[in-house]
Amino acid sequence: MKRFILGTLIASIMVLPAFATDYRIMAPAAPGGGWDQTARAMQTALQDENISDSVQVVNVPGAGGTIGLAQFANQAQGDPSQLIVGGYVMVGAILTNNSPVTLEQVTPIARLTGEYEVIVVPASSDIQDMAGLIEKLKADPGAVSWGGGSAGGTDHITAGLVAKAVGVDPTKINYIAFSGGGEALAAILGGQVTAGISGYGEFESQIKAGQLRLLGISSDEPIEGIDAPTFKEAGVDVSIQNWRMVAAAPGITDEEKAAITADIEKMVNSESWQQILADKGWANTYLAGEAFQAQLQKDIESTEAILKEIGLVQ
Structure with a gap:
């Protein structure tokens, strides 16, 4: 009888749902822009899909995200519940502002969208x-x-x-x-x-x-549902795509990074996220792990070259 009760207790413990992580996502810009929209889209999808019980979004605007990035790097150390949204704009701002805090001071998780x-x-x-x-x-x-x-x-x-x-x-x-x-x-x-x-x-x-x-x-080809010529069709030989990413706090463990990455992957593959992408007109450019780390480094190098070319960085 004791063995039966013990076995029942163990079985009941094993089927209990895991506690979802409560996340705090920093949008390092004022409300209304792309980073703010991305952070709030993540908030919606993570909660709607029961990936997280509670997601809070905070705005810390200024200097192309570098003020928020510095605050995040200094205050979120080792905290796996803290996330920050960033992307192409932040890469450029770090270079033009000669920011002492760079993306090397946080833990990049994944590229999410392109626009x-x-x-x-x-x-x-x-x-x-x-x-x-x-x-x-x-x-x-x-x-x-x-x-x-x-x-x-x-x-x-x-x-x-x-x-x-x-x-x-x-x-x-x-x-x-x-x-x-x-x-x-x-x-x-x-x-x-x-x-x-x-x-x-x-x-x-x-x-x-x-x-x-x-x-x-700025697309290479016309975009369905958007009634506008591409720059190239209008005689301006330029194509460019903005991208946005999510990063975690510095100093987290490999296990914590893996858990966060798993949550983000669940979010990206969810119906809620796919609907948000369709509604916003965002492209799904999801990339994680070592492939994202390598691409991020390439993007940093290419952005620096462009900024020098147009005179924004010496």
Whole structure:
């Protein structure tokens, strides 16, 4: 009888569900932008799929994510419940801000999404297409102001590459950096800048509402559901894709890193996440493990080369 009771107890313990990790995800930018959207999309998917019982999102804006990155690296040491969103923009910001804290000070987990850049103007603008924008840019580069995300980020790089592709000195562009997508959008809608540049998802609602005019997209081929020519189709030989990633705290164990990676993989493969990607127009560029580490290093090197080419890094 005692053996039966003991066996029953052991069996009941074995079928108890494992306790899900409570996560705290830092979006190192103001609300409204791509990192904030990514962190909140993760929050939704992790909770909806019961991968995590509780997910908190915190915003720490400034300097292309490097302020948040520094805070994360210093305060999250050894804590497997802490995550931070980053990506292409952060790689550029680390270089342009000469940040003492880099992605080497955290634990990269996976690349999550990719998103192409678009250029928009207010619906009231006299610029009707990419040709009109380029005409103004060639006539007086400084008179065309570009509103986008942090200095040295994907938006800034894209503006520089567009200028270079049409024969304009990229160091002469008038780029106005905003710390969050909400601030940039308000400036674009208010006519405070000539054109706006960011991921399609950040402008989608205003484009569909007729408040913004979409001039072009940075993909190699037209994107289904997005009514705009590619930059190349508009005569500007530029293609570029922003990407976003998630990293864990420094100083965690290999077992903790493996557990976090497993949770992220479950999230990426979930129906909730796939629906979010479709709704946001984000590409699934999931890459983890050693393959991601190798690709990240290549991206850092290529970004540095581009930033030097357009005069943002010496």
